[in-house]
Amino acid sequence: MNLDSLLRTQIQKAVFAVFNQQIDNPQLQPTNKEFEGSHTLVCFPLAKISRKGPEETARLIGDHLVANSGIVSRYNVVKGFLNLVIGDTVWLEVFRSIHADKKFGERPSNGKEIMVEYSSPNTNKPLHLGHLRNNFLGWSVAEIYKSIGYNVHKVQIINDRGIHICKSMAAWKLFGNGATLQSSGLKGDKLVGKYYVEFDKVFKAQISELEQKGNSKETAEKEAPIMKLAVEMLQKWEQKDPETLSIWKMMNGWVYEGFSVTYHRMGVDFERLYYESKTYLLGKDEVLRGLDKGIFFKKEDGSVWVDLTADGLDQKVLLRSDGTSVYMTQDFGTAILRFRDFPKIEKQVYTVGNEQEYHFKVLFLILAKLGYSWAKECYHLSYGMVDLPTGKMKSREGTVVDADDLMQEMVEEAARQTKELGKIDEMTDSEFENLSEMIGMGALKFFLLKVDPKKRMLFDPAESIQLQGHTGPFIQYTYARIRSIIRKAETLNIQPAIQGITSMEPAEREVIFMIHYYMNKLEEAAREYSPAVVANYAFELAKEYNQFxxxxxxxxxxDPAKLKFRVALSQVVADVLKKSMGLLGIRMPERM
RNA sequence: GGCUCCGUAUUUCAAUGGAUAGAAUUUCAGAUUCCGAUUCUGAAGAUGUAGGUUCGAUUCCUACCGGGGCUACCA
Incomplete structure (x- = not known):
């Protein structure tokens, strides 16, 4: 039974009965805590059709609902707000159906498919803090869509070719002495990253040397020997030179080995990987097709452009004068390829930082111009930078926070905290390790996901792992304590049940209200592409339960009936907490 | 310059155009014969500025102030 839609229908009926008018969407909201009731109908907009004051309008609707709806037991009116009180027996019925529904919180399949892209790393260096936000966001949005009935395809595009990887390759060739994973003992992505840093160091030294000899900055950057080598390797790569290809394959292989360790710890997964080395030539045909149709135009030097000035944007190049494609070209080529690979998807969600907002605006516009109807359904899940208390985190400034290091620190901190509280005596080593992982990663994920994605945010590691406050561990603790109650009930052989009671304490009603609101929140989270909605819901539910x-x-x-009911209530809260946190990729401990 | 996102308590975050702008944090004052006090209750404290639309604006519009990003025949 869906209380909210039932109530909406009853309100529509009431308005029709009292004022003889149809309304589409009654404006319902949760009642403020200071007033009695759970649902509030905002009656100001109805004053127009009732041709009475808002308060009188509210009273007339309230009277009708009490008399006819069967679910509203009484009401009060404050200004134009109609606060409705749902009877306890109705609430108990709502709760009974949730308690009996093993699949509560999961919609059956709606037959729709979408694709979510996230992560999308370069293969020249390890993942950092920004990637953590990216991966957690993308993965979580995918899970949220799954839970409301979508078939979701998780993908990433791996930027495995281009000048960036050739830089690492050049440095390895010059200074690596044939180093391998085995000989270095390093994690693969770290090893390749080391050469990328090495490249940069040497490159800068060579630039300043050339500048001192009187060259301009531009010339120096172009003429630096190590850069010339990297460019040469890129050309050789494009010509499929066997030696270059084998270095490229070897070093990318190292990176993938390293990434898979990182992804595993993050808890993210992908259904399908797209490699830029296989897609970078796509899109050219589409450009030529668009040129024929007059959507694009050619300049006298032979380069092909799209004119978006009518849409408030600039002109954008799609093919260079030498006929080669640019990033934009391959990106819409890839988009089209994906719709061929998965013909049933109705949209793509791209989890990419907000510095690419312009790029995606252009991308979606071009796709629409080319006649792809799904283009307007595509969404750029744009997110802001993550700052640290110690200062800004920018790769250019060389103060990158490594993803592996950060995860490790979080888990170690969780372990230290647990030890200090003296909770490990009854745990085996592997239980303790597992728990530290859950708490450390839970703290990290919750903190990164609780903020509206599009906002730039501050990540404070020390605050994130606190057991009190707006944190993941606080919710995990609440869960562990409930589980302890459930275990005790089991040993006492108390069966959770909802029988023989007809009324509740206010705190119990509040908890049921929060539980019943879960699906609304899931839908909001999906609509907004915002795991923050789920994170903040889980926190509210945990707090509500703690009050109870x-x-x-x-x-x-x-009273045994009340006892059984409260155990059942605790059980459902635990389940909903576990489900909602699960959508954020956060596991919940039985004990902590 | 053009486009775009952001500006809320000391700080970090909330608020489908709705009620006295909520939490967390900090400080202070309280609560346990009891299922895990890592909890709960109470107090203090904020919408950058100026207009506009509206019965009602943190939210929408305009201008300004402050901050980030984009504005490459780079990816």
């Missing part, structure tokens, strides 16, 4: 826990006895309750 604090003020109402469970095992000291003498």
């Amino acid at each position: 826990y604090q003020s109402i006895p469970i095992f000291n309750e003498s």
Whole structure:
């Protein structure tokens, strides 16, 4: 039973009965805590059709609902707000159906498919803090869509070719002495990253040397020997030179080995990988087709452009004068390829930093101009930079926070904290390790996901792992304590049940209200592409439960019906907490 | 210059155009015969500025102030 839609229908009926008017979408919102009731109908907009004051309008609707709806037991009116009180028996019925529904929180398949792209790393260096936000966001949005019935395809594009990887390759060739994974003992992506840093160091030294000899900065950058080598390697790569290809394959192989370790710890996964080396030539045909149709135009030097000035943007190049393609060209080529690979998807979601907002605006516009109807459904899941308390985190400034290091630190901190609290005595080593991983990663994920994606945010590692406050571990603790209650109920052989009670304490009603609101929140999160909605919901639910826990006895309750009901309530809260946090990729401990 | 995102308590974050702008944090004052006090209750404290639309604006519009990003025949 869906209480909200039932109530909406009843309100529509009431408005029709009282004012003889149809309304599409009654404006319902949760009632402020200071007033009695759970659902509030905003009646200001209805004053126009009722031709009465907002308060009188509210009263007339309220009277009709109490008399006819069967679910509203009483109401109060404050200004133009109609606060509705749902009877306890109705709430208990709502709760009973949730408790019985093993699949609560998961919509059955709606037959629709979407694709979510995230991560999309370059293969010349390790993943950093920004990638963590990217991966957690993309993965979580995919899970949220799954839970409301979509078939979701998780993909990434791996930027495995281009000048950046050739830089690492050049440095390895010059200074590597044939180093391998085995000989270095390093994680693969770290080893390749080391040469990328090495390249940069040597490159800068060569530039300043050339500048001192009187060259301009531009010339120096072009003429630096190590850069010339990297460019040469890129050309050889494009000509499929066997030696270059084998270095390229070897070094990318190292990176993939390293990345897979990092992804595993992050807890993210992909259904399909796209490699830029296989897609970078795509899109050219589409440009030529667009040129024929007059969507694009050619300049006298032979380069092909699209004119987006009518859409408030600039002109954008699509093919260079030498006929080669640019990033934009391959990106819409890849988009089209994906729709061929997965013909049923109705849109793509791209999880990419907000510095590429312009790029995606152009991309979607071009796709629309080419006649692809799905273009307008595509979405750029844009997110802001992550700052640290110590300062800004920018790769250019060389203060990159490595993803592996950060995860390791979080887990170590969690372990230290748990030890300090003296909770490890009854745990085996592997249980302790597992718990530290859950808490450390939970703290990290929750903190990165609780903020609206599009906002630039500050990540404070110390604050994120606190057991009190707006944190993942706080919610995990609440969960662990509930599980402890459930275990005790099991040993006492108390079966959770909803029988023999007809009324509730306010704190119990609040908890049920929060639980019943879960699906609304999931849909909002999907609509907004925002895991933050789910994160903040889980936090609210945990707090609501703690209030109940604090003020109402469970095992000291003498009425067995109430005792069983409260155990059932605890059980459902635990389930919903676990499900909602699961959508953020956060695991929940039985004990902590 | 053009485009775009952002500006909310000391700080970090909330608020489909709705009520006295919520949390967390910090400080102070309280609560446990009890299921895990890593909890709960109370107090203090904020919408960058100036207009406009609206019954009602943190939200929409305009201008300004402040911050980030984009504006490459780079990816």
